[in-house]
Amino acid sequence: MKAIAMSNFEIVAREDFSDVTYLLEVRHPLMAKAARPGQFVIVMLNEQGERIPLTIADFDRNKGTITLVIQAVGKTTKQMQQECQVGTSLYGMVGPMGIPSPISHAKKVLCVGGGLGVAPIFPQARGFKESGAYVIAVLGFRNKDLVFWEDKFKACCDELILCTNDGSAGMKGMITDGIKVAMAGHPDIDEVVAIGPPVMMKACADATRAAKIKTMVSVNPIMVDGTGMCGGCRVKVGDQVKFACVDGPDFDGHLVDFDDLMSRLKRYTKDEKVAHERWSESCRMTKQVGPGALDALARGRSPQSERLELPDPFEDAPGG
């Protein structure tokens, strides 16, 4: 009779990639065993907190940990940046949720990650490599300072194209420029997987549409439960309505209605602002907060809604 020890969601490691991006490694042996590329978790920081969906950036079955890469854009993610130190625990973390990304038998795969989307694309790139594919990674950042995990990708990809907006690392240009380079060099790409802010994924889908290359994207709508119960995460895919949490989060990028997705992501902007201001005041943060960096519901891999309006470090990197 084996007793199953449940996790208390302890944070065992932390790494700060920049002043807004950080990595947390949370102990949860059972989840590390179950997790597959493309799945996500829902995290609660404390009892009063909201449930935020974060994509699993990596999992270590030997250590029994789940890795999350988070961008501090809203109230909850900023509070987590401040409070989640090694040795502390999250109030809750449930998952792995969603249908794992199908690692197909494609022979040549292009893995595209924009901004924070670089983190969740990693297990997919590794998965494709393990199944024997030729993997080309295109990673887009705003500038050199925000680049992370270049070494991890180098270790598992056959080719790596790094783009930055200002050209301070890799090639200068948008992520779509990187895709063009890759497609020019490899006319035989079987599949493209793109993760990042919706504008970026939309641009990727548009870039591959003419060539009719299968393009999978991972959508990031607002969620409450993540178990198919609230319907808040519904997205239009072709002529169907799908729930990202149980029917996704991966869908055919050529069918996803990105405009609808982006519009739905803005639902709670005003309330997020209220929550954020209240919190900022209460902890006497002196740091100036840009009016748009208020998205409390940000999904880790690609903080959501205000991508279009705001001074977000990854804003222009991804395709837009």
Place this chain on the structure above:
Amino acid sequence: MAKKKTIRTIPQERTPMREQDPQLRAKNFEEVACGYSLEDALRESERCLMCPDEPCIAGCPVGINIPGFIQKIGEKNFRGAYDILTDTNLLPSICGRVCPQENQCEGVCTVGESLEAVAIGRLERFVGDTAIKEGWINIPYIEPNRFRVGIVGSGPAGMACAADMAKAGCDVTVYEAFHQPGGVLRYGIPDFRLPNAVIDAEINNLKKFGVKFECNTLVGRLFTIEQMIGEMGFHAVFVGVGAGYPTMLRIPGDSLNGVLSANELLTRCNLMRARDFPKFDTPLPIGKRVAVVGAGNTAMDAMRVSIRLGAEKVYCIYRRSRTEAPARAEEVHHAEQEGVEFHWLTNPVSVLDDGKGSVRGMRCVRMELGEPDDSGRRRPVPVAGSEFDFETDLIVYAIGTNANPIMGQTSKLKLNKWGYIGADENLATSVAGVFAGGDIVTGAATVIEAMGAGRKAARSMKAYLGIRDPALPYISGDGTGAGTLFGIDTRERNFARVRVA
């Protein structure tokens, strides 16, 4: 007993229950119905005729000895009444509040043939609340056996099954995906109908029985049903995960901001405490004018929550008429008192856009009732040319739910054509040792029906594991002894084993 009671000698009027004033309660989340006082309960218990045919027991999905507990109330033996209730129903405080008694026990009450039926639900609640207040709990002598039972879902079906299996001596673990146990009782039913304190009390009772609750656990994805039966060492598993996948109307404008499911509204408000925003982080901006589509109990909850969150106008949009509305009469009445505007025979055609991705209003069409359909209700048909628009900024769909797909995606459980888990009359599924019950088998139903299913599954589970069920010899068969041997049901495996030996 003194003189025999007759329909003429009992109090003629049903004892009213004190309620919060509609004006006042529309602004708070305190419970609407305040419950019976001692005097109220004594008076109402007088109204039971103790009739010999006891139709109410048959009317109750779990078969509570209703005249029995009412008699104890009359004798002022409240502990005795509690003992009788807990013989069959572990959660009297919850059932007394949320059961649709008018269609169950009270609907068949003998008194109800000439007067208003005995207020069985209110009496049940009185006993349950007294027990919580007094800290009564009936923990029977439990002899541990070697069996481990896993329960998936901590809603009413799971709780009922867990209680029965724990009483039988099994080591029971309940898994819940949310961060708090209770299922629909917690996220769905609002505080003013079922206070959280009542749920906590009932769950604590279960814990005293030795039931373990594991929250933040999404069964299917974290581990599968097959793993539970296999490597995790559970001898039997009960799946009671509920229906819960909300239906959208699929009309133009469905995806606009400001259109949400009743599940989302209620979960944000009840479980995530959005009503206390920004003290709690989950937002729920309520509209000035809220339109709720549907007229079931969930729709009533959504409307009454909206009023409490500060909506100026709340409309109920329903395509049939009031007589066909599936909600309890009491709920419709309460909603009306609190100021909900009902638009019967009205069907949404499309949601109107404000040009910025949000809801501006709704286009509806008037309906009239035609011929009866499959459900026996008269089918509503649109009246040609009767379209009209009205202004609203929040639209809530409360038009039912479908099967949650996670179990089907992650296990080999056989599903029926609607996606619900296929189970036989004993609630056994296609996988040996796995039982299922509640909404995930039948589709959306009531709390007490789910609890009934949980108990039924527990009986089958005991038979499967070969645990003697003390209740079986008395209730199984047709009472003539056929199908039993020495008073023991032949279907019980342990007995079969003895016979083989």
